[in-house]
Amino acid sequence: MTDQVQHVKVVVWDIPVRLVHWSFVALLPALWWTAETRQMDLHFTLGLTMAGLVVFRLMWGIVGSTTARFSRFVAGPKAISRYLKAPEDNPVVGHNPLGALSVVALLGLLALQVSLGLFAQDTDAVDSGPLNHLVSWDTATAASEAHGIVFNLLAALVVLHIAAIVFYRIVRKNDLVTPMISGRRAFATRVAQPALGSWIKAVVVAMLAAAIALWIGYGVPPWGAKFPWEQTDTLQDVPAADSYM
Amino acid sequence: MKKLYVIAASLMVLPAISAVAANPNPAFKQRHQNFEAMGKAMKGIFDEFKKPAASLAKIRANSAVLAQSAQKVGGHFPKGTGPGAGVKTEALPAIWEKPAEFKAATDRLVTATAGLQAAAASGDMAKIKAAAGAVGGSCKGCHDSFRKPKD
Numbered sequence: 582m583t584d585q586v587q588h589v590k591v592v593v594w595d596i597p598v599r600l601v602h603w604s605f606v607a608l609l610p611a612l613w614w615t616a617e618t619r620q621m622d623l624h625f626t627l628g629l630t631m632a633g634l635v636v637f638r639l640m641w642g643i644v645g646s647t648t649a650r651f652s653r654f655v656a657g658p659k660a661i662s663r664y665l666k667a668p669e670d671n672p673v674v675g676h677n678p679l680g681a682l683s684v685v686a687l688l689g690l691l692a693l694q695v696s697l698g699l700f701a702q703d704t705d706a707v708d709s710g711p712l713n714h715l716v717s718w719d720t721a722t723a724a725s726e727a728h729g730i731v732f733n734l735l736a737a738l739v740v741l742h743i744a745a746i747v748f749y750r751i752v753r754k755n756d757l758v759t760p761m762i763s764g765r766r767a768f769a770t771r772v773a774q775p776a777l778g779s780w781i782k783a784v785v786v787a788m789l790a791a792a793i794a795l796w797i798g799y800g801v802p803p804w805g806a807k808f809p810w811e812q813t814d815t816l817q818d819v820p821a822a823d824s825y826m
Numbered sequence: 827m828k829k830l831y832v833i834a835a836s837l838m839v840l841p842a843i844s845a846v847a848a849n850p851n852p853a854f855k856q857r858h859q860n861f862e863a864m865g866k867a868m869k870g871i872f873d874e875f876k877k878p879a880a881s882l883a884k885i886r887a888n889s890a891v892l893a894q895s896a897q898k899v900g901g902h903f904p905k906g907t908g909p910g911a912g913v914k915t916e917a918l919p920a921i922w923e924k925p926a927e928f929k930a931a932t933d934r935l936v937t938a939t940a941g942l943q944a945a946a947a948s949g950d951m952a953k954i955k956a957a958a959g960a961v962g963g964s965c966k967g968c969h970d971s972f973r974k975p976k977d
Binding site: 619702704705706707709713714718721800802803804805806807814815816817818 | 865866868869872873876877878879880881882883949951952962965966969975976
């Protein structure tokens with residue numbers, strides 16, 4: 582392990598980052614397919630799972646391992662142009678300044694797409710997102726249309742993402758896929774092992790994210806909806822049959 | 827001079843063309859507005875089911891809209907208002923090819939919405955929910971057979 586001469590292997594991607602990443606890979610096509618075939622119940626379940634994962638990743642980007650933190654890898658135009666001029670000068674452990682843009686764009690669009698879906702509705706106004714009842718018909722219609730447009734943007738970014746991976750593999754001879762599976766990446770020079778977020782922290786953040794997703798799925802009670810354990814129907818106005826019409 | 831004639835002629839012809847394009851069969855617009863009103867009313871009812879406290883008054887008002895609009899649907903598809911009339915429509919040719927089935931579907935809607943209005947009058951939330959579900963089923967049933975699926 583103390584062999585520092587060549588190919589120092591460090592963990593660049595922790596398990597939460599890898600799990601979230603490959604879940605996105607599985608969920609995105611599944612979400613597209615369930616929408617395409619109008620399996621809306623499944624689409625809602627998968628969409629809320631996606632929401633939970635996005636919330637987790639955003640929180641993990643604040644408190645997680647150093648390579649997962651936005652503050653550590655999001656860089657300005659200066660750093661990006663410096664990287665583009667001499668990409669091999671300093672090995673980057675984690676996202677390079679250009680790749681950071683891709684992470685921010687993909688995560689941002691996923692967050693936007695999930696948010697739009699919460700308010701969207703189908704044409705019968707029966708199969709609707711869990712927060713659809715809190716907005717007007719026109720807002721919901723706009724959200725539904727945007728939900729379709731943002732998906733196309735997302736698909737385009739995924740294509741770009743994959744193209745970049747292929748470019749790095751063929752032109753740069755740099756395999757980005759294996760580290761996203763194993764977590765480990767070899768470096769020719771000695772680099773510091775990034776600080777990894779603890780298991781306990783990951784579990785706590787995951788539970789928090791799941792709770793937020795569930796809460797949204799139930800229509801943000803008590804303001805937007807009843808709690809699921811409140812079974813009886815509460816009527817705002819007392820029914821009075823004789824006063825009707 | 828010749829140019830002037832062309833411009834003058836265009837000025838006379840253009841309004842005529844746009845008048846034709848702007849005046850399709852009024853059934854297109856009427857049915858679109860009617861369906862949109864029904865969609866809004868459906869959302870209005872299902873919104874109340876999800877809210878912390880449902881407003882019976884809103885449910886009743888929206889069921890009345892649904893029951894009224896439902897009766898118009900059958901008459902909103904005269905011959906020549908299908909696809910190919912030059913107006914963007916999601917109506918499928920099946921409406922005119924299978925008139926008996928289409929009539930059965932619109933009758934089902936009228937019955938379901940009348941049922942919902944009756945349930946709303948009773949004020950029994952369990953009945954209202956079941957009746958609203960039946961209306962949703964009749965919407966979907968008709969859309970599945972007679973409406974172009976969304977891309």
